[in-house]
Amino acid sequence: MLNFCTLFDSNYLSRGVALYESLAMHCKDFRLYIFAFDDLCYKTLTKLDFKYAQIISLHEFEDIELINIKRQRTRAEYCWTCTPSIILYSIEKFGLRECTYLDADTYFYSSPKVLLDELKNDSVIITAHRYTPKYDSTVTSGKYCVQFMTFRNDVRGLRVLKWWRHACIDSCELNPNEGKCGDQKYLDDWTTRFGGVHELEHLGGGVAPWNVQQYEVFLKQGQVCGKEVKSDRAFEIVFFHYHALKFFQNNTVELTNGGYDLSNKVKRLLYMPYIRHLKDVKKRVANLVGDFDPHGARPCPEQTGFIASIKSWTQKALQYENVRHLYNEKRI
Secondary structure: OEEEEEEEOHHHHHHHHHHHHHHHHHOOOEEEEEEEOOHHHHHHHHHHOOOOEEEEEHHHHOOHHHHHHHOOOOHHHHHHHHHHHHHHHHHHHHOOOEEEEEOOOEEEOOOOHHHHHHHOOOOEEEEEOOOOHHHOOHHHHOOEEEEEEEEEOOHHHHHHHHHHHHHHHHOOOEEHHHOEEOOOHHHHHHHHHOOOEEEOOOOOEEEOOOOHHHEEEEEEOOEEEEEEOOOOEEEEOOEEEOOOOEEEOOOEEEOOOOOOOOOHHHHHHHHHHHHHHHHHHHHHHHHHHOOOOOOOOEOOOOOOOOEEEHHHHHHHHOOOOOOOOOOOHHHO
8 A cells, every 4th residue: 555645734735635636546456544634624524524534633643842832933844844743653653664755736647656766775765846947947936846755664764754853843945145945945954965876767756847857758558757858858747746826816827926927838738727727626626625725816917927717727738638637537
């Protein structure tokens, strides 16, 4: 069985549900431990009653160390602080051999087993940002991205995980001037600081707005694939990280921030179906718990980096019949 964990609140619920459903489409046997960071999120997820999910409330999860520093952190900082703790909790509470943390805004297009197979005799997997050179933010955001991290329940894996938890409890702020980026910059030296840490090699693990410019994205027999331009190496996209995708209250969506270039194929084959899935989740959630916005839509700013009408995008997406549905309700 493949074991995963993630955390989100009701403002990120549509993304978290879409993540679960993408895993359900591509994994034969898995468990996703979802840490619901507010009561509405917990209530909604409980009503959805997913077959392959275990829902954990904050009340169940928080320990004295986390409670003591909670008031000292912003909401974002506290979520970052909790990342290593939810992994450790999942491993210890449920007796897991290993557990993989996933950011809630990641989305799977094929089985993650091919990524986990890289662990072999190591105990930890971390994923590099693989920045496109003009977007290289290694100095401020770190070489590695917390998006997908595996820890084995052994001496080496737990040593790294407990070290990281202690570091995040000590400090988890976003302060580039001091070399701090929440929970993330701590990963920079793990391959030399610790034994048994493996840097993911598969290019399909961690395709994201900051590196997708390096790939030609295409469909092959219904599977979303990429080809690295510099090497001509083709690969299946295992997951995409929809970092900083934001909904606004005037029915618009900002695809990402940072001024990243996104090709028309990336928008058509990745973003359009994803947004369509999120909209479908919103409708289903409304039928269960009434009128609340699981997208966490914000007031629309005067200007945004890259905005497109949701209505327009989803109408266009429906024109592309060769883009298959990426989830199957019978599996969830």
